[in-house]
Every structure is written in structure tokens, then in C-alpha cells.
Amino acid sequence: METDYNIxxxxxxxxxxxxxxxVVKEIRVNIVDPEFNVVYLQTDKGVFAIQGEIGGEYLGIYLLEVLPEITNQNGYMIVSYPVYDCFIGRRICEVHQIGEAWKGHGIEICFETIPERTLIVQSIYSGDKPKDCEDCLRLGMGVYEFIYRTKHTETDRSNR
Structure with missing residues (x-):
């Protein structure tokens, strides 16, 4: 029997x-050493938990009552994630799905006032993956440019 992941x-x-x-107030990550397992976004609308489902083939989002406490207990950790600090205090203006089950399913979160950066949470099953990583997340940041820049165009702009 084949699983209908779309449902x-x-x-x-x-x-x-x-x-x-x-508005994002705080971001924490659950780590089961060495893998990322859950991303927690504490916002003014509640705490959103983003995690892998079934065996990490796709992601799910849950609303929690409380942000989990920072901890480090024998390889089980909940920590802040400084890479995402630039999103704290920002309002989410768009969230969309990327990929599909077994092929990089995840979400990309866009924020007001910083259109050049996005927060990405994705299944580890995104093409090639590190050896010995299963059922976990890939965390990333989209960095976008909107203007073609060359040394010549930079010189032209400075002369205006």
C-alpha cells in the first residue's frame, strides 16, 4: 500500500x-545530538513548532501553549539558534511550502522589511544528505538579490 502524502x-x-x-519573539531549536529535530518560533500568536512527520519525509506545524525551556540533557538539547537572530522582532508576511514528501518538503518564511532574507526549514531528505543523518531537519536561510551588480554598475551609481 502506497502512502498518500498529499493528504x-x-x-x-x-x-x-x-x-x-x-511577530517573532524568540527562536529555539530542539537537537537530538547531532541532528536538528524541531524549530520553535515564539510569536505574538503563540508558539509554532515545525518538525518532521512520520520519519521526516515531510514537515508538520503545531501550535504549542508554551515555548520549551533551554536545556542540555545527555544529547537532548533545546537551544537558541543565533543564525536566525535577524528574524527576531520581525513580522511574518508570507509562508509557503517548498518541495514535496521525500524531496525536500519544507517551508520558507518571509518577513516584512527584509525581503532579501528568508527562514527555511526543510526535511533532511533533500537530494544528498549527510551520512548518518535520518529523520531530521535542514535549517537554512535564503539570501536573495534583486539588482544585478558588477564592478562597472557600482562605479556608474557612485558617479550619480
Missing amino acids: YIKESMALIKKMIGA
């Missing part, structure tokens, strides 16, 4: 629209 993904992504408009 599961639709259910697990139901909270995407609720994330839009939320």
Missing part, C-alpha cells in the same frame, strides 16, 4: 495561514 501534508500544513502576520 498528510495538507493536514500538517493547516497552520501556515495562522503564521502570517505573527
Whole structure:
């Protein structure tokens, strides 16, 4: 019997629209050494937990009552994630799905006032993966440019 991931993904992504408009207050990551397992976004609309589902083939979003405490207990950790500090205090203006089950399913979160950066949480099953990493997340940041720049165009602009 083949799994119909589309049904599961639709259910697990139901909270995407609720994330839009939320202001991020804090970001924490659950690590089961050495893998990322859950991303927690504390916002003014609640705490969103983004995690792998079934065996990490696709992601799900949950709304929690409380942000988990920072801890480090024998390889189980909840920590802040400084890479994402630039998103703290920012309002989420768009959230969309990327990839599909077993092929990099995840979400990309866009923020007001910083259109050149996005927060990306994605299944480890995104093409090639590190050896010995299973059922975990890839965390990333999209960095975008909107203007073609060359040494020549930079010189032209400085003369204006």
C-alpha cells in the first residue's frame, strides 16, 4: 500500500495561514545530538513548532501553549539558534511550502522589511544528505538579490 502524502501534508500544513502576520519573539531549536529535530518560533500568536512527520519525509506545524525551556540533557538539547537572530522582532508576511514528501518538503518564511532574507526549514531528505543523518531537519536561510551588480554598475551609481 502506497502512502498518500498529499493528504498528510495538507493536514500538517493547516497552520501556515495562522503564521502570517505573527511577530517573532524568540527562536529555539530542539537537537537530538547531532541532528536538528524541531524549530520553535515564539510569536505574538503563540508558539509554532515545525518538525518532521512520520520519519521526516515531510514537515508538520503545531501550535504549542508554551515555548520549551533551554536545556542540555545527555544529547537532548533545546537551544537558541543565533543564525536566525535577524528574524527576531520581525513580522511574518508570507509562508509557503517548498518541495514535496521525500524531496525536500519544507517551508520558507518571509518577513516584512527584509525581503532579501528568508527562514527555511526543510526535511533532511533533500537530494544528498549527510551520512548518518535520518529523520531530521535542514535549517537554512535564503539570501536573495534583486539588482544585478558588477564592478562597472557600482562605479556608474557612485558617479550619480
